[in-house]
Amino acid sequence: MTSAGQAPEVFARRPKRADARRNYDALIAAARDAFAENGAAASLEDVARRAGVGIGTLYRNFPNRRHLFEAVYVEEVRALSRSAADLAELPPWDALVAWLHRFVAYVATKRALAEELLHDSEIFRSCRMEIYAAGEPLMSRAQAAGVVREDIGFDDVVRLISGLTMAQFPSPEQRDRVLGVALDGLRPPAA
């Protein structure tokens, strides 16, 4: 990671004039909604309409479809990884569980996005690194405290949990119950 935890400069194209910045932000927000609603197939013209700008403006900020995907994705990842800091004061197990809950909530709406990006993407890799940098310490701490089994890595946990979020749950209660089962699997073998 570069200094100060900056996002990779691959898409560092934030405009300078006030109105332009407003549009840029509106576009990201609109894109997030559109992708969550219609999946990755959402049309860019629809995104522009939601943002209340012309299609030309969209393309000036994001030269193509993928750039927009990536920008939205990066934005989300950074919010998540920042949130890990708040949890440092909780007991190890609780901190890990709390962060994983946030993780679930985060990924749930990003299905389509991830699907689109994981084919091949520089950004995707660097985002994963950012997430891991945020969550891995919570995991190590829990392992050091003896409340999580030693024979698995953080990567395993992420996949277990993120998979969970891909499934559609009829109720939040069930989602939490299943998440609970998965978390039980993380505990060390019977003390």
Next chain:
Amino acid sequence: MTSAGQAPEVFARRPKRADARRNYDALIAAARDAFAENGAAASLEDVARRAGVGIGTLYRNFPNRRHLFEAVYVEEVRALSRSAADLAELPPWDALVAWLHRFVAYVATKRALAEELLHDSEIFRSCRMEIYAAGEPLMSRAQAAGVVREDIGFDDVVRLISGLTMAQFPSPEQRDRVLGVALDGLRPPAA
């Protein structure tokens, strides 16, 4: 379910002439490959090309995109649910685990398909019933034998496991390791 566990007649349009049946089967196989490769967005013209038939033939068998999706999906589900019968002789825990392994292998390639269908589909519901009919007995048996916790249902397990398969794993070893963690979560609380 109708008698003899037939698939719902919603799409019971299997052609009768020999060449037609060949084409029908080739189309299903081609569609399965195309969807696995390019996701749900694969073009139907590409499917027809892979199957070595004209686009007209595709549309005669499957009036629209969704019908083709459903036909492929049903075909897969039936293969899976049939496979549960082989496992009756294993010990309860082993039988459940073995079936869930097959389940994972099955869902892994069906991501795009499921994504497309779960929006709203009669077929999807009835297929789920078929899967549940196949797997639920294995689960009950394991619970009766005391090797699976009592406070969860088969539905919870399916979602836990199927979610798992949505995640992309770099190696089969990791996939199995993570699956193992999930399965540990199914065991009863420390005896």
Next chain:
DNA sequence: AAGCTAGCGGAGGGGTGCCTCCGGATGCAA
């Protein structure tokens, strides 16, 4: 062998989405 009919292929109409381009509008500095 011959006819009937189910089935075949693919051209093409209609529609949608991606992205480019450029004349006009507007924030910002002096």
Next chain:
DNA sequence: TTGCATCCGGAGGCACCCCTCCGCTAGCTT
């Protein structure tokens, strides 16, 4: 206030895909 560089909007070219339609082919029956 004035001027200019930046930014805006959306018409339209291009490509792709869905699905229909119809003249032709070839299994199946007798």
